[in-house]
Every structure is written in C-alpha cells, then in structure tokens.
Amino acid sequence: MRVPRLLLYSWTLLALLPVPCSGAVLLRVPLRQGPLSQTAGPRGPSSSSRTRRGASAVNFVNMIDNLRGKSGQGYYIEMAVGSPPQKLNILVDTGSSNFAVGAAAHPFLHRYYHRSLSSSYRDLGRSVYVPYTQGRWEGELGTDLLSIPHGPNVSLRANIAAITQSDRFFINGSNWEGILGLAYAEIARPDETLEPFFDSLLRQTSVPDVFSLQLCGVGFTQNYSAGSSTVGGSMVIGGIDPSLYVGELWYTPIRREWYYEVIIVRIEVNGQDLNMDCKEYNYDKSIVDSGTTNLRLPRKVFQAAVKAIEAASSTEQFPSGFWLGEQLVCWQVGTTPWHIFPVISLYLMSENRNQSFRISILPQQYLRPVEDVASAQEDCYKFAVSQSSTGTVMGAVIMEGFYVVFDREHKRIGFAVSTCHAYSQISLSHTQLWLAFICEWLHVNLCISKHF
Structure with missing residues (x-):
C-alpha cells in the first residue's frame, strides 16, 4: 500500500440555510423519451414497507442510462433550455431546490445558457445569491421552456436562476453546466415562493409525483x-x-x-x-x-x-x-x-x-x-x-x-x-x-x- 500526498479540491459545497429550533445556520453539502401515464407511478401505500416487483404499463427504456458523470463530481442529465433549445448538462441534486445554470463565460464551462438567444425567456426582475462554506454563486431569476431529451415527453415553463457570477462552484472537467434541485420549496432560494422544477412539472403535466435514481x-x-x-x-x-x-x-x-x-x-x-x-x-x-x-x-x-x-x-x-x-x-x-x-x-x-x-x-x-x-x-x-x-x-x-x-x-x-x-x-x-x-x-x- 502506498500513501500519496493528496491534492485537495472541494467539490462538495455547503449552502447556508436557517436551522429550525436553534436559530443557527445550516450548512448543506452539494459533490431517454416516451409518454408517461398515471399507471407508471408507484403503487399505493401498503401495510408493510415492502413492494414486490411487478410489471409496469409504461416503457421507461428511453430513460435508461440517461445519467453521466465522474467519480466524486456528481451525476448529470442532459436538458434542453429555451427556444430554440440549448442543450446543457445539469447536475441531479436531491439536496437542493433551485434549477440554476451557468449564464456567463467561465473558465470551467465549455458552454453556457444564452438568455438573449431564447425567444421564450422571461425575466422575473429578481436576483438570487447562494453562499457556500467554500464558494458561492449569484444570478438573476427568470423563467423559460424546459425539456429533458431522455426523460418524459413533455415541455414545461419553469423557474431558472441564470448564474452570472460564481466562486468555487463549477468543477473543472466535470462536464456539467448547472444544477437541478429536486427537493421541496421550503429550501428554495431566495425563498419558498420560488416554485421548484419538479413542482412545476407536476402542475403543468400529468407526470406522476415520483422519480427514481x-x-x-x-x-x-x-x-x-x-x-x-x-x-x-x-x-x-x-x-x-x-x-x-x-x-x-x-x-x-x-x-x-x-x-x-x-x-x-x-x-x-x-x-x-x-x-x-x-x-x-x-x-x-x-x-x-x-x-x-x-x-x-x-x-x-x-x-x-x-x-x-x-x-x-x-x-x-x-x-x-x-x-x-x-x-x-x-x-x-x-x-x-x-x-x-x-x-x-x-x-x-x-x-x-x-x-x-x-x-x-x-x-x-x-x-x-x-x-x-x-x-x-x-x-x-x-x-x-x-x-x-x-x-x-x-x-x-x-x-x-x-x-x-x-x-x-x-x-x-x-x-x-x-x-x-x-x-x-x-x-x-x-x-x-x-x-x-x-x-x-x-x-x-x-x-x-x-x-x-
């Protein structure tokens, strides 16, 4: 066994949110197509915690193998943003609730979201700032049309944070340009009134309220x-x-x-x-x-x-x-x-x-x-x-x-x-x-x- 010197790089970022009860600050760590029907969702509550395997009425084959990434740098999915669609790789994050994408040139980004090239972009006139224990990002809030090429065959309008400045957020070589927060509205930034992506998906489509990884x-x-x-x-x-x-x-x-x-x-x-x-x-x-x-x-x-x-x-x-x-x-x-x-x-x-x-x-x-x-x-x-x-x-x-x-x-x-x-x-x-x-x-x- 050899023990080399480790070049430290922090790709797990910690965001700041209020902690209930204590009043202190909370630090959070951040590292294919086909129509769906209600029958694709999970079975109803059972008397036990087990659910046996069963046949599904919906074919999810086009969603298989739709994630990519690198060890320690997260898993990302391709998303299409705006009109005409701009393809971006987006980190899948069940520990946050904002959909945020790079919207300005950055040394670690090979591509980024061009709001000016999207005819469907709408500016909300609000800014957002997300600090981390090691890094930060800030940007401007808007909405645009989104779809997932290797996901459900739907398009929706969702909130998007266009990241204009950041420090130690993007990772060199990770190949992703944004983050898809899949948690609940309570932890969305700047506040819980900003509807998360999955909530928008449910409100605008018939996709069942479940996803799996x-x-x-x-x-x-x-x-x-x-x-x-x-x-x-x-x-x-x-x-x-x-x-x-x-x-x-x-x-x-x-x-x-x-x-x-x-x-x-x-x-x-x-x-x-x-x-x-x-x-x-x-x-x-x-x-x-x-x-x-x-x-x-x-x-x-x-x-x-x-x-x-x-x-x-x-x-x-x-x-x-x-x-x-x-x-x-x-x-x-x-x-x-x-x-x-x-x-x-x-x-x-x-x-x-x-x-x-x-x-x-x-x-x-x-x-x-x-x-x-x-x-x-x-x-x-x-x-x-x-x-x-x-x-x-x-x-x-x-x-x-x-x-x-x-x-x-x-x-x-x-x-x-x-x-x-x-x-x-x-x-x-x-x-x-x-x-x-x-x-x-x-x-x-x-x-x-x-x-x-």
Missing part, C-alpha cells in the same frame, strides 16, 4: 479499475422501472418535506452496534442527497464509526489523514484488500413504525476511487465517510448500491438492490425494532432536548 459508481462494474473515473446511471421521471433493481423495494417515511429527510434508528460497523442514542444519528436531520458525494455523519457518530472501522481493518496501517479524507491510499492494480474492510449498516425506520430495515454499505462504496496521476499501475482511494455539522447525509456513495425511489405522492423513499452492482454482498433486510417508534419520538422532540 439508479447511480452506478465506478466501483460497481465488472472488470473494475480505479483508474476509470466515468460513472453513469438512470433517472426515471414519473415512475419506477423494475428492470433497474432486484428483489423488493423497502420504504422509509419522508419525515418532513424540505430536504428528503428520513430517520436512522441504528448504525452498525462489522455487525457491531455503535450503541448510541438514535437522536445522535439524526441531529439535526438525516437526508438522502444525490448532490453530495460522501456519507456524512455527525461528529460523535463519525468518531465512533471511524474507530470501529479502524479496529476492523487493523491488519493494515493507515495514516490519520486518510480517515480525515486528506490522504489517499493506493495498492497495485487489482490487489485492493476489500476483505479487511467492514460492512457499514444503516437501519432506517420503515413505514410500519415498529420495524426498521437495514441497508448494507460495502467498502466498494465508502472507499471512493480516485485517479492517481502519478502512476497508472495503482488503484487509489479516498475515504468517503466524513464529519458533518448538519446531521447525517446519505450521499452518492450510499445511493450507488441501490435503486432509490423518491415517492413524493406517498411521502416515502424506497430502497432496492441495484442491478448495476457486481457484488452479491449488497443486501436489504428488515427487523422488528420497537425502538424505531421511540427514536421518532425523540427526533420530533429534539429541539427541546438539552443533551447533544
């Missing part, structure tokens, strides 16, 4: 090498495609419609419970966020998890900088000792609130491959679990093992084993857990708790 990371392919950083996947808008998962879908409730907030009731490393009060896992929230690269954990939880992972993988020595995400570790191509690293298990509250279900996270997910410019003979990795000051964030490295359904109509998120992985150890299972209800009660009353 299959993110296929570079670690989930046959003949895998860390030197290949290209990733792909599928975003199905308006339904669920059974061809993208195996087994059953397990659902967890959306606790609050701002971010896609869920409740974690237990975390295990190598089969051993971290044995922490469940409110520690969810303070101040737990969210599912495709726009974040890492699994981010609150400080106390992160420290406990790293200690457990270090103990389980003690047959090799790792520098402290590796666990902090500041250094890479490398092995000769094809010799990565996956077997020494433990499985991380997250237990999510199920729809039946006296139960939970477990999602198992493999080292092939939480060790993120990074291209090593020094040598083509090594596979190098960055530890993709990091510390958070704003709760747990289940980012892309978690989602890459699963097919994730954002069933907004029934206020739930579904997980199933993805068909794009190459590892049979990935699993979903359920357990009776009466503490799940207690954990929810504690989480709801978190704001009056004095002990964090």
Whole structure:
C-alpha cells in the first residue's frame, strides 16, 4: 500500500440555510423519451414497507442510462433550455431546490445558457445569491421552456436562476453546466415562493409525483479499475422501472418535506452496534442527497464509526489523514484488500413504525476511487465517510448500491438492490425494532432536548 500526498479540491459545497429550533445556520453539502401515464407511478401505500416487483404499463427504456458523470463530481442529465433549445448538462441534486445554470463565460464551462438567444425567456426582475462554506454563486431569476431529451415527453415553463457570477462552484472537467434541485420549496432560494422544477412539472403535466435514481459508481462494474473515473446511471421521471433493481423495494417515511429527510434508528460497523442514542444519528436531520458525494455523519457518530472501522481493518496501517479524507491510499492494480474492510449498516425506520430495515454499505462504496496521476499501475482511494455539522447525509456513495425511489405522492423513499452492482454482498433486510417508534419520538422532540 502506498500513501500519496493528496491534492485537495472541494467539490462538495455547503449552502447556508436557517436551522429550525436553534436559530443557527445550516450548512448543506452539494459533490431517454416516451409518454408517461398515471399507471407508471408507484403503487399505493401498503401495510408493510415492502413492494414486490411487478410489471409496469409504461416503457421507461428511453430513460435508461440517461445519467453521466465522474467519480466524486456528481451525476448529470442532459436538458434542453429555451427556444430554440440549448442543450446543457445539469447536475441531479436531491439536496437542493433551485434549477440554476451557468449564464456567463467561465473558465470551467465549455458552454453556457444564452438568455438573449431564447425567444421564450422571461425575466422575473429578481436576483438570487447562494453562499457556500467554500464558494458561492449569484444570478438573476427568470423563467423559460424546459425539456429533458431522455426523460418524459413533455415541455414545461419553469423557474431558472441564470448564474452570472460564481466562486468555487463549477468543477473543472466535470462536464456539467448547472444544477437541478429536486427537493421541496421550503429550501428554495431566495425563498419558498420560488416554485421548484419538479413542482412545476407536476402542475403543468400529468407526470406522476415520483422519480427514481439508479447511480452506478465506478466501483460497481465488472472488470473494475480505479483508474476509470466515468460513472453513469438512470433517472426515471414519473415512475419506477423494475428492470433497474432486484428483489423488493423497502420504504422509509419522508419525515418532513424540505430536504428528503428520513430517520436512522441504528448504525452498525462489522455487525457491531455503535450503541448510541438514535437522536445522535439524526441531529439535526438525516437526508438522502444525490448532490453530495460522501456519507456524512455527525461528529460523535463519525468518531465512533471511524474507530470501529479502524479496529476492523487493523491488519493494515493507515495514516490519520486518510480517515480525515486528506490522504489517499493506493495498492497495485487489482490487489485492493476489500476483505479487511467492514460492512457499514444503516437501519432506517420503515413505514410500519415498529420495524426498521437495514441497508448494507460495502467498502466498494465508502472507499471512493480516485485517479492517481502519478502512476497508472495503482488503484487509489479516498475515504468517503466524513464529519458533518448538519446531521447525517446519505450521499452518492450510499445511493450507488441501490435503486432509490423518491415517492413524493406517498411521502416515502424506497430502497432496492441495484442491478448495476457486481457484488452479491449488497443486501436489504428488515427487523422488528420497537425502538424505531421511540427514536421518532425523540427526533420530533429534539429541539427541546438539552443533551447533544
């Protein structure tokens, strides 16, 4: 194993929003066609959290493989903006609510949105400013006609933030020129009166209130090498495609419609419970966020998890900088000792609130491959679990093992084993857990708790 010096570049950006209860600031981390019908949506609520596979009346084949990206830099989809259509690659982000695109020349953009060339653009006469802990962007609000070439066969008018100035927002070589926020209006900028893209889609079309993501990371392919950083996947808008998962879908409730907030009731490393009060896992929230690269954990939880992972993988020595995400570790191509690293298990509250279900996270997910410019003979990795000051964030490295359904109509998120992985150890299972209800009660009353 070799430990090279890591050239740090932050592609996971943190936006500022108000935190309920505490009054402090919230830091957020940002990393094909056919008509749809109502029958494409998810089945109605069931008495359990499971949904068995079934035939769909709608063919989603043209939406398969409509996502592209690079490891650690996010997944993007092609969108057409304006009249005549301008094709742009847009980052898919379930952790924000603005549709924003580059609208001025930038060293990292090969193309950008030209408002003056769109006959359908309408200026709203409002500006928007979005600060991050490491960077910012600002722009002007308007509306324009949008469509997704490899998505539902519809066109709609939606709000768009034309980014005119930015600092450390766009990523050199990422190949995306904007961001598609898919969360709820409560966290839209400049305020919740700005209707998000998906809300506009629902209001103007008959597309069902659901979308699903299959993110296929570079670690989930046959003949895998860390030197290949290209990733792909599928975003199905308006339904669920059974061809993208195996087994059953397990659902967890959306606790609050701002971010896609869920409740974690237990975390295990190598089969051993971290044995922490469940409110520690969810303070101040737990969210599912495709726009974040890492699994981010609150400080106390992160420290406990790293200690457990270090103990389980003690047959090799790792520098402290590796666990902090500041250094890479490398092995000769094809010799990565996956077997020494433990499985991380997250237990999510199920729809039946006296139960939970477990999602198992493999080292092939939480060790993120990074291209090593020094040598083509090594596979190098960055530890993709990091510390958070704003709760747990289940980012892309978690989602890459699963097919994730954002069933907004029934206020739930579904997980199933993805068909794009190459590892049979990935699993979903359920357990009776009466503490799940207690954990929810504690989480709801978190704001009056004095002990964090």
